Amino acid sequence: MSRVADVFIGAVAAGFGAFLIIASRSYTDLGAAFPRAVGLSMIVLGIILMAARLIRRRSSALLPALEGSMARRALFVVIISIWGVSLPWLGIVLASVVGIAGLTLVSNFSRWNARRILVHIVGHAAIFAFFYGLLAYGLQVPLPGGRIF
């Protein structure tokens, strides 16, 4: 980890701690005790982190470098976010179709052919139907229905 990054983290932590303390001004004494204690701890920890890097000029243990594709990571985050956030509008079935299809593509590293596509469509449909049935009918988990459809 680079020194600059650690100094930055320390500053952010200390800043967040200060925010906790400032935000707790409007609370009752009892309600403000913990925010103040946590805020103060974060300020102290942030300063220690910054001081250690600035004075001792040593960086903390190195993290393994990121392997693989950043684009796939970003796409994953985008697709799962769409999946989760669209639930109230699309409903569980449609949102999951979008999500499962998207994540299948993102996590795929082999060449597609007709057979593989068919296996995936049938497989995903069967797995989804099973768990949907278990949750919605077996356990009566009220799954989100759509607003649009």
Next chain:
Amino acid sequence: MELVGYAAAAATPYNLLLAFIGVTAGVVLGALPGISSTFAVAVLLPTTFTMEPVSALIFLGAVYTGSTYGGAYSAILVNTPGTPQNIATTFDGYPMARRGDGNLAITLACLASVVGGLVGAVALWAVAPPLARVALAFGPIEYFWLAVLGLTMIASLSEGNLVKGAISGCLGLALSLVGVSVVSGDTRFAFSSPALVGGINLVPAVIGLLCIPVLIDLVAVPQPHLKQEGTVGGYRLREALRICRRGWVTLTRGSLIGTGIGVLPAAGGSIASLVSYSETRRASRRPEAFGSGEPEGVLASESANNATVGGGLIPTFVLGIPGTPADAVILGALLIHGVRTGPSLFTERAPLIYTFIFGLLIATILMLPVGLLMGRYAYGAIVSVPKTFLVPLVAFFTIIGSFAIHNDVNDVVAMLVLGLFGWLIGRVGIPAAPMVLGLLLGPIAEQGFGQGVIIGTATGSVWAQFFGRPIALAILALIVATLFAPYLLRRYTRRIAA
């Protein structure tokens, strides 16, 4: 001779079938992230209305104990605790699975769960009334110190950089402050958003912080999710039994801690397994191995959480106060069946209670074959299924699991935001596990503190409350030991070496 009668009553084909169905259903439901033990028991409660009280209890007890073990599957295989009781199982279970020892970890979890479950059930049988009295001696101050003891674990979860681990723990504590405060009634850090008034829920936060980072890194590379050595099918039972024999102290300690903490009404299985994990690590001769796939870590966590099943039923039966959230539902079942709780339950309703305890023992033993067999399939499925199936399916469960716990889309959003945040802080060397710890223990610490201050102010001395009670002082001594033991141990070994 009465006991034989109770055992026979518990072992009728009907009750055996119920115990079997209960354990199997429990394992499956527990393995699904977001389906907690409480949820599993509550959702199956209406099916027991028409049963005899003892059969209803055996069934619900079997579901509870099965789900507490089943949660270990997802904890070990995808770093997502199936129920909150399995949080500590992820610490070493997932690293074990990563290096190809997932089947071993699942077998160990099964053996540990059976041992813990048996110890808890025997405690329920033998020492319920005296243990229940201990539970009553636990006041707000004791809960406060117990939560602080749990927080000292941050040190052991910090993988190298203590300061960053502590920052993560503080972030978790800060998250636990969001929403209406129990002791002061202030609405804190809600930014006028109704979604935040209720606070950040534990289950979605844990799923997000622990599972989403795994998925994010999983899609980036073509390598399989878990390393695989040799054949997939093996139980590695012989190896697991050897580890258990060597780790009998860990199993015993975990079972006793689980029983003891299960008895405490405001603690529960997640804290029991965390405390057991932390105590095991402290006592270990190789504490540095914990967190990177130490089998004893799985033994510690899984023996403790299943021991809370029997332990938690102690105050439920003796006092009418549920020991864990799932026990609240079981208590409801008792009330619905017109069974009055109290110490008299063990005398006046002895046939009911002892038959049930035998039933619970049977269900716990059934967990061995059922758990091993299902664990084998769960492991086989996760190892052999291609990523293009695994990723969408696990993602589906992160979403549905977060949603199902409170039927709230806001929880899904919280899960996703915390998931991305967990990945980001991981990239700058801040571990996510201490954050989970802070979120879990923050409310217990704060409520105990606030109640202690109110009571202390009323009775004239806050100091006497916090430092003048024997149990509180004993926990305080443990905290000091946990914090300074590694340091003292290092000095001691250095002196020996010199």
Next chain:
Amino acid sequence: MKLRGWLLAAATTSFAALSGAALGYPEKPVVFVVPYGPGGPSDLGARVMQPAFKNATGHELVIQNRPGAGGATAWSQLNSMPGDGYTTMLTAMPHIILQPVVNQPSGYETEDITIVLVYGYLPEVLAVPKASKFQTVKDLVAAAQASPGRITIAGTGVGGGNHAAQALFDRAAGVRTAYVPFKDTASGNAALMGSQVDTAWTWLSQGLTLKDNIRMLAVASEERVALAPSLPTLKELGYNVTSGAWWAVAVPKSTPENLRRQVSQSFAKVIQDKQYQAKMSEFGYVTMAITYPAVSDFVKQKTSEYRPIAQQIKAKK
């Protein structure tokens, strides 16, 4: 006598309602959102209602637990749910009257909640540990007068029914006690049984089930309760305090008028179930049915009763 009046009125309205009930509702399972976790007193009542609902309507009553902020999480989301008659929510008074005043911002106002049926009442009781030196309310009041602010009294949360009872009682008895809020009924009761606090405000159902370890001093209902006939009411002891929790069924604001009536009448029919009533009265609950639209007057009356107390709790905070 007010309660009996309400019950009578309720009985007549619900009879009238039943005979005129429109057919065709419900046609599918009805969701009943419980704003607390599984296993609590409210959740338990709802789960006992499940088989009765099935018997009366032929459809399932699906319970959704949506706990958080003492119920406020669910109540603040009520009006964003579909008003199709198949989404209903358990509501508790005086909680929905106290919270918007005491816990600002709580995300909703009392007037946002559309109650279509009040179906149950659970009285509150003043209880002490079994070993307590307080044998009567008089002992307790004497001790509280001798050392103001020294008597600790447990209850669930800030701005809930227990807190209101504590404020009402302090005012009626002219004493000052220290209120200690707990996260749920069970942990407050555990603290009471372990003598961590001197006394507690809790529910009659708890007082009855925990009677091996706690002693009820008085009940805050209008009349003595059948399950504990020797237990005096605060009123007869000279403290003008009646308090408890009233359970109600609420629907989203967008639910049309005719559906509101149908929901109200269906649930009113459900709670006539013999087994349901037997179970509930065993727990200490009073089954009642105040149907829509008469129920609005009841809600208004409770609101005007409890709002001053809410203001008082807020001022002391």
